[in-house]
Amino acid sequence: MSGEGIDAKQETGQGSSVAPASDPSPVKGWVTFDEENEKKKKDSPAVISAETVQITLERSLSKSAESPSNNVAVLGPKPLRNVELPVATVEPIRQGFSNGDVIVTLLPVNSRFPWITPALFRPELVPEELMAQGLTLTVEEYVQTMELLVNDVRFTLYNVCYKRILVAWITLAFIVLLSLLFSGTSGLTLFGLGIGWLVLNAAAIFLSMYLKFKLQRNLERCLAQVNKQLLRHKIIIALDDRGKISCHKVNLCFLYMDSAACISHLQTTIEQQERDPSSGWEQRMDITSNDIVIQGSRTTRLSRKQERAALLYLRYAARWGRDRVKDLLVSPPAAGGRHCNSITCPCQYIEEHLHCKPTGSCCFYIADPNVQSEVFGSIHLPTLPTSSV
Template sequence: MVPFAGVHPCRTTRHPARLMEPHGGVPQTRFSEASGTAAQIAVSAHEEKITNGTNAPVDPHATRGARVERESFRNGRIICAVYPENTTMAWIVPARYNPYSMPKSLADDRLSISAEDYVTAMEMITNDFRFRCYCMFYSRLMALWISLSILVLILVLLGQPNGGLGVLIFALIWMLILLLGIICILITRKHMLIGLRHCVQSANKLLIKSDMLAGVEDRGQLSCHKIVVIFMYIRSAECLPDIERLIRQQNATAQPRAIEMSAAEVKDLALRLVLKYSQNYVKETSKKRLLFPTRPLEGVSEFSPKHCATSYCLCQYVEKRHFKRSPREWYERIF
């Protein structure tokens, strides 16, 4: 990927930025709102694997309906996934991201996200210590603790071949320590997810103005280099009125008395709910967990297609996770 430098949030001057056409056509010029060196937007290695050998010339006899379809993105579509730059020693070396290298798919003229917003959002996510802790420890803490516990037991048994009461007592005590360690790790992992959600939430507060949402997904096992940042196109303006309606309904039926909120407070709360659940919504949509059933064997959904044709839209996800959530048990609150 080709980096660009000198990006500054000033919007007074415009400089052209070269980029490749989305369908492999002739490079065209697009203006980048920057006050320094022109931004270079190029194809990433992962995008190049997908597009190589699949480019086809545009049919000049295409119908007007097909052209209109290409002019707009489907609501809830995953635009791209940003992978780390480093690829060696994935189990040891932390992932490194280059926020100054913008994927080609985000430079499409049909998207309103600017280079400055992309750089700022990526820096807010990848430079946050909560994101780094998630990348390094979330998938590894449990494996490391269990491996260490088994290693200690093996060393003790090998060091005392005759066994005895002392070894038995130590083994029982160590099993209790192992159990307590697992409980502490589960609690720590939950707080890591909460911290990651707050980290992505701060970036989405900026991206939502451009009809975009970001999310973090772990696509590997123990590898640090499978943590990807996903960008989704979502028209949140269509979902916010429905969430505001749900807030008013909840306030009207609150016990012991109704809750009074001004229109501005309702709008602010609706936006905060959207940002709160944005990380999980993007991640679950990317994993295809929110698709509507298409066959009888897949069951029946409690929702019908609304703002997204094939999956839950953002307002339906917030309604299910927040307004229709069943009371949690005590252990669910801890873990």
């Protein structure tokens, strides 16, 4: 019975039991070594698990004090305050100009050995005062005008030699004198050499003054060509030499001056002076206005008498501007100047100069006080009486 029961249980179990699942067969692969596994671990990039961090900005410090256990950075805001900006000290660019006003003064740009090297001006540096409202000068015209002035030989010679000719000769003369005294010569030989030194020194001083006069005159002619480019813009450029020995104090001054009224008045004055041929006023003008000759099968001559007033204005415009900057112009009466409010206008200045100017150039040093002060410095020479025409 027991055996039958066991068989019956087995038969019953066989009917309700499920066959066990078979084990998966191992996957076939390549044989790997430990060295290759280590190399792959080294080549594989490191992976860093990302952590989320939350930062809360609180507007007060009381909330952060309530939860000191949180490791969260709490940033407290700084108190706001009003910051006052400093008031600008740069003066605004002038908008309006009247006749005789100084627009701007250009200083030399060289700073290395300023007492030895001559003054240097760079045409590409344009002052903003010349671009003010009311002025018609453009940047291109300013650069062209300055290049014309800087590249002129007459301006370079004046800039280098004017203040140094007399000083160089005086220095050389003292060196020669000291060499004669310590040369060991004595008696009549030393006396004769001393007399020769005095004569040579006097001749060299007069030669230096003549060269300075020629440099000044050539500079005025150079500035006349430059002012011709600035005439339509109502601007006059003048040179103010404020140095004694050095050439570094040469300044270029730009002045505002409407030349239409002055040129018209000068034209009327020239026509009146032409009626009296014995006055010699035409020789005093010191301008060249030769007729234009067109050569060909039929020669044609074009008169330039209408341009003499403009040429005369340009000839002395730079000298008038120099005296204006130095405050050497005589103040007009209470009614005011002819074309300027507080100073003598250029046409008045030119007429007074030509009336007092002698016909010969040999007495020009003594007759003109401006050239006298430039050439002789502090030496005051007697002025010859000249008859006004």
